[in-house]
Amino acid sequence: MTALLDVSELHVALGRGRKRTEILHGVDLTVAPGEIVGLIGETGSGKTTLARAVLGLVQAQSGTVAIDGREISGLRGGALRAFRRSGAVQYIFQDPLRSLDPERTVFDSLVEGLVVRGGRGRAELQDAAQGVAQLVSLPLDLLSRHPGELSGGQRQRVVIARAIAVDPRLLICDEPVSALDASTRITILELLLRLRESGDVGVLLITHDLGSLGGVADRVVVLYQGQVVETGTTDEIFLAPRHPYTRLLVMSVPSIQDEEPPDPELRRALRDELRSLTANSAQAATRH
Numbered sequence: 001m002t003a004l005l006d007v008s009e010l011h012v013a014l015g016r017g018r019k020r021t022e023i024l025h026g027v028d029l030t031v032a033p034g035e036i037v038g039l040i041g042e043t044g045s046g047k048t049t050l051a052r053a054v055l056g057l058v059q060a061q062s063g064t065v066a067i068d069g070r071e072i073s074g075l076r077g078g079a080l081r082a083f084r085r086s087g088a089v090q091y092i093f094q095d096p097l098r099s100l101d102p103e104r105t106v107f108d109s110l111v112e113g114l115v116v117r118g119g120r121g122r123a124e125l126q127d128a129a130q131g132v133a134q135l136v137s138l139p140l141d142l143l144s145r146h147p148g149e150l151s152g153g154q155r156q157r158v159v160i161a162r163a164i165a166v167d168p169r170l171l172i173c174d175e176p177v178s179a180l181d182a183s184t185r186i187t188i189l190e191l192l193l194r195l196r197e198s199g200d201v202g203v204l205l206i207t208h209d210l211g212s213l214g215g216v217a218d219r220v221v222v223l224y225q226g227q228v229v230e231t232g233t234t235d236e237i238f239l240a241p242r243h244p245y246t247r248l249l250v251m252s253v254p255s256i257q258d259e260e261p262p263d264p265e266l267r268r269a270l271r272d273e274l275r276s277l278t279a280n281s282a283q284a285a286t287r288h
């Protein structure tokens, strides 16, 4: 089966002139239809840069990004704009307040993407808004409210519902629950699970801590300093992490800590191992 998202050997550099640095060093990643893939990595590891490359917002130096078998990394000009307008890839940002217009009602936000595409009357837009609101369990009386009148979790539901309204193939959720409290986190993650059941949309769920994946991901990809260092099923990653960075991540998940308190000796040894690995790869990079 063709992967829904297929990122292969992706190199991305950012910045201009002498400040230009390579952020992603040959990243491989796939998401199948109906699959939830967790992308985990510390702040600055290149997660958002990868998301932006998949959205066609930054260009690759080399490597490819394909959606449904169609390469989008080479698109330019009108073809690139048409791809973005198609809404095939939807991006959900960490902070729902910043991604919602405070002046617009929930209804207006929900149908924004459909209005841009045109061709729908008021009644159709009403139906569409109610449909996606129900899908994310957003009470219909909130449709006439403004973002400032909603809770954090409700706002994040609006953002997710707005993304779903345009019938995307891939949903990229960039730290979607980092700004939310624990119980709201769970309802949002459950929502992603329900979405997967209702269609064949793929989800790339980006986060910096394993705990906030809440076990919803089918597969986990670990990004460290712009490279994928490990990938496996959620169980494999939690129960038998191999890379020292992944092992440190797993040790810092609270629910795992309860069963087995973290061993400071082991933690120190893993940090040392990680440091020497990083030093080796830096040497390898300068030899090129």
Ligand SMILES: Nc1ncnc2c1ncn2[C@@H]1O[C@H](COP(=O)(O)OP(=O)(O)O)[C@@H](O)[C@H]1O
Pocket (backbone or CB within 6 Å): 014, 015, 023, 041, 042, 043, 044, 045, 046, 047, 048, 049, 050
């Ligand atoms: N526009 C930019 N120009 C130069 N460097 C950038 C730019 N955007 C991000 N970076 C750098 O790229 C690295 C990865 O950033 P980012 O992809 O945002 O990481 P993450 O989302 O994992 O926190 C960071 O070191 C960041 O400083």
Ligand SMILES: [Mg+2]
Pocket (backbone or CB within 6 Å): 047, 048, 049, 174
């Ligand atoms: Mg980021």
